[in-house]
Each structure stands twice: as C-alpha cells, then as structure tokens.
Amino acid sequence: MHSGPLLLEEPIRMASILEPSKPVMLDTVGPELQVVNKTERPISLEADSFVVLTPDQTKEANSNLLPINFHGLSKAVMSGDTIFIGQYLFTGSETTSVWLEVSESKGEDVVCLIKNSATLSGPLYTLHVSQIHIDRPTLTEKDKEVVILASPFVLVIKTWGARNNIDFLTLSYTRHAEDIREAREFLSNHCDLQQTQIFAKIENIEGLTHFDEILQEADGIILSRGNLGIDLPPEKVFLFQKAALHKCNMAGKPAVVTRVVDSMTDNLRPTRAEATDVANAVLDGSDAIILGAETLRGLYPVETISTVGRICFEAEKVFNHDTYFKKAGKYAGMPMSHIESIASSAVRAAIKVKASAIICFTSSGRAARSDLKHVPWARQSLIIRGLFPMLADPRHPAESTNATNETILKIALDHGKASGVIKSHDRVVVCQKVADSSVVKIIELAD
Incomplete structure (x- = not known):
C-alpha cells in the first residue's frame, strides 16, 4: 500500500x-532497507567521493553521511559489494539514483565509494545491496x-x-x-x-x-x-x-x-523497447502487470494505463493458446482429476471450433451462503488472465436440473456481447453440471 x-x-x-x-x-x-533524510533537504553526492552509511538515525543526513534503518549492514557486506540507493519505485532513469561500492566497514558504519553523481531529494530512499542476506x-x-x-x-x-x-x-x-x-x-x-x-x-x-x-x-x-x-x-x-x-x-x-514503462513517468509515450517488453510479458504468460512510479508520481497516469492496456490487448490477439494448452497438458499428469479432465475437454473443443469464449458455471452447492462466500473469490478471479467472473443468483445454482441454467447462460452471453468478447454467429463452449453429470456443449449465437 x-x-x-x-x-x-x-x-x-x-x-x-x-x-x-x-x-x-x-x-x-x-525487510526493506531505507535511507532516512529527516530534513528532506536535497543531498548532493559527487562521483569518486566517499559517503558513510550509518545506523545512527539521530544524525542528520548530508553529502558525507547517510543514516539507514538497519544495524546489521556492516556485518552483511564485504569490500567490493555493490549498493544501490534510489527513490521508492525508482525507474532507473532519474538523476536521483546512486550506485555505491563498499570500501570498508568501521564498527556499524559502512564507508562507500560513490560511483555516479546524483542528488537525493525527499525524506525516504530505498537501499538495495546485491546478493546478501538481510537478517x-x-x-x-x-x-x-x-x-x-x-x-x-x-x-x-x-x-x-x-x-x-x-x-x-x-x-x-x-x-x-x-x-x-x-x-x-x-x-x-x-x-x-x-x-x-x-x-x-x-x-x-x-x-x-x-x-x-x-x-x-x-x-x-x-x-x-x-x-x-x-x-x-x-x-x-x-x-x-x-x-x-x-x-x-x-x-x-x-x-x-x-516495471514495464518506466519512461512514461515523465513522457506521454513509451519507448519502442518498453512497448515490446509489455507485449513479450503477455506472450510469455503473465496474468497481469503492475504499474509503479508511472501511476504513483508520474505525469501521465491515465495515459499510461490506457497505453499498456492497448498493448496487452494486441498481444493477446496473437497469443498461441493451442501451444499453451499442449504444454499445460504435459504437466497435468495422468490420470487427470475430474475437474482437470472437464476443463481440458472444454479447452480442446474451444480450440477446434475457434470459440470466442468458454462459459463455466461453478458453485459450492451451499446456496444459502454462496452469495456472500463467492464475492471475494469472484473479485480475486479478476487477476487470472482472460477470466471474467460473474455472480449468478444463488437461488438458481448451476447444478439445477431444470432450465434455469439457460437463463443464467443468457445473462452471461449478454454480458459477453456487451463487453465485446462475443458477437453474433460466434461459437461458445459451455461447461455446466446437470444433476450429477458434467456437461460440455458448443453453442452458436444467432443474430
């Protein structure tokens, strides 16, 4: 938070x-290490100079001394180790980040060589030491x-x-x-x-x-x-x-x-490399992307969200679901569980008929409490790639043996049409439970 x-x-x-x-x-x-600047005055650090990191937070931060929130740093580092200090959610492109090289330890203090000139401004900076254990x-x-x-x-x-x-x-x-x-x-x-x-x-x-x-x-x-x-x-x-x-x-x-579009912290458009990076994250199998400095302190937070969303949308169009499905099948193991078997059949059918969506009815069977129970699970499902959860009326569960499912199905289809996922003449695969049997069926939408 x-x-x-x-x-x-x-x-x-x-x-x-x-x-x-x-x-x-x-x-x-x-266990984040932090540099504490209580005065909040800018601190200028010059390359090839030395600065001391000290756990004594009663001392005032300046160009020669930086108080930190950890007493065990001198025991954890060795001469030659690399230390990075940057803003919270640093982008790496600011002039407010500095690289240090550990020179020696003196008691609880650590003397470091400044590798690049920088100006630290603000009350708090994060400190990261490469490849050490923080106790x-x-x-x-x-x-x-x-x-x-x-x-x-x-x-x-x-x-x-x-x-x-x-x-x-x-x-x-x-x-x-x-x-x-x-x-x-x-x-x-x-x-x-x-x-x-x-x-x-x-x-x-x-x-x-x-x-x-x-x-x-x-x-x-x-x-x-x-x-x-x-x-x-x-x-x-x-x-x-x-x-x-x-x-x-x-x-x-x-x-x-x-960390996908750092440059949009200060710019309206991402670099070509960043745009490609976002697309590759989607193609590699990422379910979601978290934005940081771009929306925390960036100049174009709304444009950033919109831009990243459009790139993800385009990348999703060329994602090879067939290859992904085959790879997942190899890791499922045999024999498959009942749920995995039904899911596998539904996906296989969707790929073969080029379905626009798979609609799956799921319920705990405890209708009296399912309305409350499933709200958090529905929200949590939003983080799963390509999944759009909807809550059905708990008085008409998917396990019903009458035509209720068709009513719920119509609601799901209407929602799919409204959101642009489904359109006329598309094919949709439906997974549902009728009595004690699991059913996978294919439907084709009319005009």
Whole structure:
C-alpha cells in the first residue's frame, strides 16, 4: 500500500461504489532497507567521493553521511559489494539514483565509494545491496500493524461487511516458503482474513533460489523486476522472467510482472523497447502487470494505463493458446482429476471450433451462503488472465436440473456481447453440471 490505510479510505470507498467487483491488494514493505533524510533537504553526492552509511538515525543526513534503518549492514557486506540507493519505485532513469561500492566497514558504519553523481531529494530512499542476506523478518511488525489497520479500515463502511476484506496481500522480499506460511497464519489468527490470497514478491537472489518452494506455497507470484535487476546481470533478467512465468503457468498460479514503462513517468509515450517488453510479458504468460512510479508520481497516469492496456490487448490477439494448452497438458499428469479432465475437454473443443469464449458455471452447492462466500473469490478471479467472473443468483445454482441454467447462460452471453468478447454467429463452449453429470456443449449465437 503506497499510502496509509486511513488516507486511502475515501478513494477505496468511491472505487467500491463505481466498480464493486474490483479487488483490493495490500502491499507490505517487508525487510526493506531505507535511507532516512529527516530534513528532506536535497543531498548532493559527487562521483569518486566517499559517503558513510550509518545506523545512527539521530544524525542528520548530508553529502558525507547517510543514516539507514538497519544495524546489521556492516556485518552483511564485504569490500567490493555493490549498493544501490534510489527513490521508492525508482525507474532507473532519474538523476536521483546512486550506485555505491563498499570500501570498508568501521564498527556499524559502512564507508562507500560513490560511483555516479546524483542528488537525493525527499525524506525516504530505498537501499538495495546485491546478493546478501538481510537478517530481518519478511512480514515486519510495521507490516502487521498496517494489515491489522487495513482490516477494520476496509470494514468501516458497514454495508460492505465481510465482503470487503483485502483480497490480496503481496509479501515483499519473500525468501522462503516459510514466509508465506507465517503470513497466512497471521492473516487467519489475527485479522480474520482467511480468504485473503498471498502473492509472493520475488525481489532478490534468495527468493529466486527458493522459487519452486515459494511457488508451491503462494497463491500467486509477482516478479519485482526492478530489484531483481540489481541482483541479476541485465542479460539474465529475461531468462528468469520466461522460466518463472512458465513455471507459474504450469502450476496454475497467477503471475504478475512489474516495471514495464518506466519512461512514461515523465513522457506521454513509451519507448519502442518498453512497448515490446509489455507485449513479450503477455506472450510469455503473465496474468497481469503492475504499474509503479508511472501511476504513483508520474505525469501521465491515465495515459499510461490506457497505453499498456492497448498493448496487452494486441498481444493477446496473437497469443498461441493451442501451444499453451499442449504444454499445460504435459504437466497435468495422468490420470487427470475430474475437474482437470472437464476443463481440458472444454479447452480442446474451444480450440477446434475457434470459440470466442468458454462459459463455466461453478458453485459450492451451499446456496444459502454462496452469495456472500463467492464475492471475494469472484473479485480475486479478476487477476487470472482472460477470466471474467460473474455472480449468478444463488437461488438458481448451476447444478439445477431444470432450465434455469439457460437463463443464467443468457445473462452471461449478454454480458459477453456487451463487453465485446462475443458477437453474433460466434461459437461458445459451455461447461455446466446437470444433476450429477458434467456437461460440455458448443453453442452458436444467432443474430
């Protein structure tokens, strides 16, 4: 969360009125190292000069001394290590980012050589040290306070009730599967947020090394390419992205990519390389894209969202669903579960008849509570690529043996037409349950 929960109360309330189906994601800070400039006066750093990083936050930040929020840095780094300091959600193109090289440690202080000239302005800067372990918990006490605040904060509008708990928690700097388990236990035991899905943010070598175990435990993955780009050589970042997205796709877990159009923080149009990068993220299998500095402090936030959306739309047109389906089938294993078998049949049919959409009815079977139970799950489903959730009347579940399903189907088809996904004479594959039997059928729309 880029602002305090109380500051965001009104914007989220308005958003919930305008778009009640939109989910809420809370981002943790995690064990992030920070440079603290209490005076907020600009600090000029000159290349080839030296600056001292100190954990003594009582001292005033200046060109020779930068207070930080971590006492263990001197024990964690070695001479020659690289340290990066930049704005929160740095783009890398500003003149407000600086690279340092560790020269020596003196007690708890770290003496560094400044590699490039820069001016630090503002109260807070993030500090990233390449490929070291930071001995701090992934879900910090500060994060826990924010999550606890977020729970009653979201529930403050009584008409929202349990429907508006946070839908996603992004766990910054996830390093092990145990980080996910601890966060899940905290959400369940202290916040009554059992339904909240946890997305692991992979931001450093530790998270990358334990990626497989993290993927197994998390509900989804966020590839934080900005921080990863500091830990990894530039020529390796694309390899990790492709491998990570492939693993997420095969595991059936949503994958999100960050840092795509940094230049739009200050410019109306992205570079050609950035536009291609967005398209490649879609073609590689990303479910969603998170914008950062472009919408947090950028000059063109609305234009950025619109531009990235159009690029994603065009890339989706040429995405090879047939190849993706065949790859996924190899990882499904045999024998398939009943649900996987039905889903596989529906997708295979859609590919062969070139269907515009697959409509799938799903229900818990507990009609009395399904209206409340499924609202958060419907919102959370929005992060899954190509999935558009709709809530049907719980008094007419998909398992009904009468013609009710056709009524619900008509509503779904009308929604598809209104959104432009379906048009006249298109073919649509429908998955539904009739009595105790699962049925896959193909329908062709009339005028």
